[in-house]
Amino acid sequence: MRSFSLCFFLLISTAQANPSCFDNWFCVSTAKENNHGAATIQLQDHLPVVVTVSSPAMDPSEVTLSLSDTRPRALGRVTSLERYWSTMEVSWTAGTLNPQHNDNFAYRYPVQNGRHKIVQGFNGQYSHQGASKYAIDFAVPVGTQVVAARGGKVIDLEASFDRGGPARKYARYANYVVILHDDGTTGEYYHLQKNGVLVNRGERVKQGQPIAKSGNTGFSSLPHLHFGVYKALPHGNFQSIKFNFEEMPSN
Structure with a gap:
């Protein structure tokens, strides 16, 4: 992603x-x-x-x-x-190289009301393959409050784009927030609303803290929030990591 x-x-x-x-x-x-x-x-x-x-x-x-x-x-x-x-x-x-993910950590839903419909989960055939195999897309209206699924330090963000569509040519226009966790992995939140990021680079956030507003930017066929946990790899590559919510949402 x-x-x-x-x-x-x-x-x-x-x-x-x-x-x-x-x-x-x-x-x-x-x-x-x-x-x-x-x-x-x-x-x-x-x-x-x-x-x-x-x-x-x-x-x-x-x-x-x-x-x-x-x-x-x-x-x-x-x-x-x-x-x-x-x-x-x-x-x-x-991120950091070779992080050791804490598989016992229970992530919070990244939207204020975790009962939003999941439109694509782990191994989703539309786009959750390869590097983004373990990611979840929540269907949420534009402007929905996004919260930190896990606490950490904000190390990257983008909030300037106002373009999106169901083709990969729009991928570069995704707004996002990247939070570094204490085990070296990152929690990543994509397709955010233009000017919808509520945090700054270098800021430390707590689990459940509002960090953004959802949108429909980037490679996106409908308003939704993409959330995944990732580890950084050489050559600009990355890989998603399997994780668990406090209570896994249903489709």
Whole structure:
């Protein structure tokens, strides 16, 4: 699901300034050292993210790091600064690498009234396959209050879009909130109303706290809330995790 908005593969040109910053989240920079150079990466805030950086002009040619603090981290030795900046590829996704999900945790319904109809559950044939195998879609009217199914820290969000439709070309226009849990997994809430996010990046929220208003943005055939629990993987990838509500809703 997060690939709609949170997975990016960028080609950096030599015309760009050094360092280059991505989504106001982290910056990659290089420094000349003798006859070669060195590449580093640094978070702009304490918002965890898993980043993969690759270039044939870097040794090693590919590095994946799980970043959670603002100290600079080494990426590798650079054989040619010009070639590095013209070939570098970066992909990332919110969260931490290799989290250990607490399977005993009971999640709260992500809508104030948990009795809303489920239009797609685990293994749903419409779009809940592969990376989003374990996700649930609640049919809710636009503007329905969305609450945190589990407490944690808000590490990413989008609230500016006002487009949606039943085709994948609309996927990039989904509004969402991503909350990092204390076990390193993320709770993710999608298709939110434009300007309907009620929290800020870096804010800590409690289970049951209002965080947004539902909408119909992104790849969406009807007003609904998509909720899933995810773990971050290298190369901007992610995988949903099976979870349990306090009381599993019925279809």
